[in-house]
Amino acid sequence: MTHELKLDVSRVEGVLVRVLGLSVRRGYEPIEVTAVPSDDSGVLAVRMRVESTRPAEFLARQLSKLHDVRRVEVREVRP
């Protein structure tokens, strides 16, 4: 399955490695990633497509636990 997630994360040291590392560790392989700083500094808007046999919601819940992740949204799920 391919899942698309959208995250708002704090723009701090290591945050992208944290998000991608957690995703891979939990069994979600990122295949497309964009990160754009938002206008009001301090936030990075991340869009990520990942492949996995596991549900997107499980990844979203783990990502939500990261201290630097402010918001997670599962955008779409495709078989």
Add this chain to the structure above:
Amino acid sequence: MKAAELLVRALEQQGVDVLFGYPGGAILPFYDALVGSRLRHVLVRHEQAAALAADGYARATGRVGVCVATSGPGATNLVTGIANAALDSVPVVAVTGQVPTTILGTDAFQEVDVFGLTMPIVKHSFLVRSPTDLPAVVADAFRIAISGRPGPVLIDVPKDVANADAAGLEPLGRAAASSPPPPSHEALARARELLQRSERPVAYVGGGVAMGRAVDELRAFLAAAEIPVVTTLKGIGAVDGNDPLALGMLGMHGSRAANLAVQRSDLLVCLGARFDDRATGKLDGFAPRARVIHADVDAAEIDKLRRSDVALVGDLRVALRALAVPSANGTWRSACLEEKAREMMPAPPDRGVDGPRLLRALSERLDDRTIVTCDVGQHQMWVAQHVRFRRPELHLSSGGLGTMGYGLPAAIGAQLGRPDARVVAVSGDGSFLMNVQELATIRRYALPVKVLLFDNRALGLVRQWQELFHAERYSEIDLSDNPDFVRVAEAFGIPAMRIEHDEEAPHAVRSVFDEPGPLLVHVMLDQKTMCWPLVPPNKANDEMLDGEGR
């Protein structure tokens, strides 16, 4: 004032009294600032022991454990201890020195990216780039470590930052845990209804109950609901081990009564536990007819391995208060208690001391101020099976990571956190040598820690698996060339004795309880010790082997 001094003051401000560590080049400014501070620094003899002692301190006291190491090898040596705290959800703050920012990323002497290395095993981490960040970083680190599901937090401090001027900066006040939200009213009502409608309910208690400070609420719930209760390794002691309805530990080395109750249940009330593979055995054969109420502070645990019928996410205390209603039917209760009454001690060994019976004798003398720490292996499972703990903070065992070498440093941490306690480290001959250097720490600080060293001259649990599941092809499990442990202890200045027969066991137990100072008791076991029962890999928990008729 340098930033290093600000860091020391910030730790004081967080209520830290003891920290465990080992100095080195990049952490020199911190050690300089320690001189004259209120903090009591305990010099261990290997950084891994600093992290594990901080873990033991945290579990025994309920406060944050703190460890310190230098950059490079100091930091990498902490990694096992940090992972141990992560997998058992223990609040630990690790402070590491780092090479100066000016040469960071240049493969400098003793440079290692500990911030990157530990990312998968920390709850959060900070690389401090400026003294002005320090007050908030320290307060945040402590708040994150203790809030919600606890865990380890790393603070990596480059040497030039530690040496920078921090004039005008002040530490922030003591961090408080953010309180978890209560579970929803609707979910609580549905859970109560499921519980009252169930015929064969079982409470399945994990480490989250103690971590969520919900032990009193758990006991009130069990008193009201009167349902049979099983615990995970980390849940031991949350339920009073002497409670008649306590059926013991479930899982791979769980009691027959606990595993059968779970397998036959029609409702599992999972409280601060996470359906770990050592607890469930073959997952799709676990409690096959049970509905599940899953109460946990960590939303990510819900449905992770077993789908729940009702999820109670948030404060366990609120969940337990709401569930404290009469429920179980008497027939089911009696059936579980009859199964418990049928439990038998494993057959005594052919030679040497009978480890399980020695632990039973130890258990008889336990009180509310005796802490038992374990290493990893057969002796650890025997402690879980045969020692009855009244409180969770009296049983310190490495559950999730299964860290051989945990027992001795954890005992040191527990003893320093609870100077009034009697601390007994139950160890095995394999595990003990992984952190044996900490006997020097026991000696240096005159800690009255007792070591009960079970020696079968083998890696017993690995040997057992090779015997049962690898056609007796024994591979690298022989430790018959162990050192003379009595002389090892004495070389460190620790009194020691050896027992080889059951008749000597009462004297050994008396010595453990009555000797005022440290003591190592070397307990000689049969080399072919086995730990029963055992659920074989990929089997459901009712397919346990009990050692009979092999």
